Amino acid sequence: MITIPHIRISYEEVLARLGYSKSKTKITADIETAIKDNIFLADKLLKAKVVLAYTKIALKNDIVFLENAFKIDSSNIARLLKDCFMVYGIAITIGTDIENKRDDFLSKKETFNALILDSCGSVSAEAFMRDAYNQIRDIEKSKGLTITKRYSCGYGDWRLESQKDFLNWLGADKIGINLTDGYMMKPEKSISALIGVKKA
């Protein structure tokens, strides 16, 4: 069983996401303080939630059949899940508070604060997913199994439209993740992924 970690946003990761170059970029103490103030704020606005599902799978002609769930018609996914007998589906979100505050900043034309807060949201969602992935890896490792890298809807030939079936399978609406008509996840800072399990 995975647990929800308390994510602390890394200053270095926020800088890296915004294009900071360790060897070239020079920032003043004021800019550094302004960035840290926003990270401090973002830390307080994070509300991490996770939803998980797992099932056995069968592969046939580049189509992956998830037992008692749905099928994925994608050669990329079929390749990813070659040799796998089971998959995990996972969706995480950090909630809406960060994006609401970001939009509040935008409405006041405080674009700098909005930009930093938005990056904090992305960095923390990534960190949260990374942590969850590592927990799943450790659980399976303890059973003598290994996992594939994670793969998300909309990448390669896994059509974004599949997101609807995928999130429905997970029950992601129970943690507040919903889809727009264009298959975007709301809250924005949400990540979904499929992970295969196979023998080590």
Added chain:
Amino acid sequence: MNKKNFLNLLNEKVLLLDGATGTELSRKDYIKDIAAVEELNIKFPERIADIYSSYIEAGSDILLANTFGANPIRMKKHNLLDKTEEIIKNGINILRDCAKKQNKEIIAAGDISSIGEYIEPLGKLSFDEAFDAFSMQASLLAKYNADIIVIETMTEIKELKAAILAAKDNFKGAIIAQMTFSQDKITPSGTDLKSFIAMAESLGADAIGLNCSVGSKELADMSKILTENTNLPISFKPNAGMPILVNKETVFPETVDEFIENSLKAYSYGVNMFGGCCGTNPQYIKALSKELKNAKPIKRKTVSKFFLSSRTTAYNLDEIRKPIIIGERINPTGKKKFQEELLKNRFTYAKDAARSQTESGANILDINTGIAGADETSLLVNAVNQIQEIVHIPLCIDSSNPKSLQEAVKSCAGRPLINSVNGEKEKLETIMPIAKKYGCPLIALATDEKGIPKTEQERLDIAAKIVQYADKIGFPRKNLIFDYLSLAVSASVGQTERTLNAIKKSKQLYPECKTVLGISNISFGLPARQILNSTFLKMAVEAGLDFAIINPSEDWTIHDKKAQSVLLGKENAINEYITAYSGFKKQTVQQEEENISPAKKLYLSVLRGDKNEVQDIVNKIIDEAGRHELSRHCGFDPQSLPCSDIAKQACNDSGAFKIVNDSVLGALNEVGEKFAAKEYFLPQIIMSAEVAQNAFAIIKGVLKNSQNQNVKGSKIILATVKGDMHDIGKNIVGAVLESYGFEIIDLGVNVSAETIIAKAKEINPIIIGLSALMTTTMPEMETVINLKKLNAIPAKIIIGGAAVTAKFALEIGADFYAKDAIEGAKFVQTANKNNPTHLKKLHTNN
């Protein structure tokens, strides 16, 4: 049940709370055909009665009514506002009926929880809005005879504060305040357990507790911290483990046995009330009942703590080595820069001083914003809101204005100190009740209507008067901190001894009360002030001083015999001191005088992204340009005119605008070059853009009546295309383009081609900028381009976004692809000059 009876009962025996309501309703499939869970009370009362009955049968003594979110803000969202009273009334009555049917006595608790929105500055809700919402809920719970109120599942300390204050104002029974903490023992918004204790205790909660979020093991560990830091009764309502959604089921991993084992551990620490939160059910309560029903509470060791707290951290002042340092620098007296900032409602100086004093070892930060010609209340509230989010130490709210004090204390996300009251009747009667209501320690100056008393006895007499009033209104003596005044030793020889004696005697007379001094007054009018200040502080601490209001960045290790002689009032000591130290110069960092023009200053401000001086610089440019024109055309000395008149004259000329325009654009070009060289990264671009926007906004504001067409920027439409909701990239481009003086018409996200083209027909922009983040929404860009061609609109189309490429731009017939905001700005500037050759070159390069 009145408060006294309830607290007596808690002394006699352990009380059992109920288990989960929400997850039980969900398990039984009762959450359907309703807008909110609270609606069950009026629409399907039998469902909620079923849950309560099972808990009463299992042995619960205290049941929480289904009024969790029955506050007007949440009810309005569910279109149930007009049903709020009925929901609360039924919520309590259903409990009573269930108990009656089983012929059992229960304690009916009104349940209050979070509104679901953060209070400012984390969210948009004002403190007063939250307070009013909770007040309505609490008054209805009082009206329908709830025995007690349980405030639960709170995650944000200011919201808890509003809820406790509202409950206290509207409800006479006992109030239990519970918060929710994550595994690492802090709330999602950063508050630790001791800060929660400090706040809840000081506001007068009758019991405190923990519920939800984590399992019984983690919560038992946290309950131990509570038992070691408060004498209040404690409630304990853990989840059945930390929940996770697996295969559409919410799984709570803890077994009943584990739950009981950890509950018994909490009992051994001295916890008084036990129940369960999410994932628990009547089985858990039945098992608790078997072990703990009517058990005698474990007697806890009495603790004595003197907490002050910030949002994140509480400090027991009794554990801090004396003197406890109150940083004095956030005070505009004698600080021109801070005064100017306050007049513009800015807090850069205050925030810098907050950080530097914290780093220098301040334990508490004094905040004073009293300045002529400004709204002190609004400034003090803003300063508190900004400073408390960047430091972890508590605040000392400093004002003589009761309204300012009250509003600022309300805004505090922790337990602050109040500075100050004195012996004047009117001050006592207005300020001390505020300190009492908000549970704050209060600095009390030993002065009164007669002014500053000369003798130590007069000062102690005023203290006696203050103590008497405190006793009368029930303000705890331990929350009084006396200031027996440090006066300039140069003006009153021997007064130091009187102050120190007053401190010593005060300690004997009022051992519960503490003492404070503003140290630096003592050296006023003498050289080498820090030598005197530091020596005096040492003497005051030896006399028993608890708090010192000082600048922590100064050297407080000095102890000087000559200074001591002055302070002890020895004959001729002052003359000897002056002779010895008259040549003493304080070491200061000499700031290089920047003798540069306002235009260059503006250039540097934009380049560095420094907003602080922009308004002054632009005003200076306007002023100088106006004087120049007057001197040239009118033939009189323009220096004789005030600045505003000069500005008016400048309005008729483009000189000032040209200077601002050239400085800003020149700086932005350098910013762009630094960005290209990776010396700057995106946040710096945006910071510079914001400074440029400010500069243009100011000059345009002054020149708005001008006929000068240069002032009006060319128009640019920006939109994120239909199907795509991403906003931030487009806004960054908008900010940068606006900084170049263009007028941005931002149509928002998910905008149809028809809307974009209709707007273009209406305003004739030079550019239409389209943004899309996803491959699935990119094709919509082509739809816009085709529609533009169909309508023969001359504007150029520029596209961008994470998945967009130059190749894609060419394929769909866009005029330009910009990989970032700076590239976009370059293209737009070029397009604005209508230079097709350069335009083509830029395009080809990408």
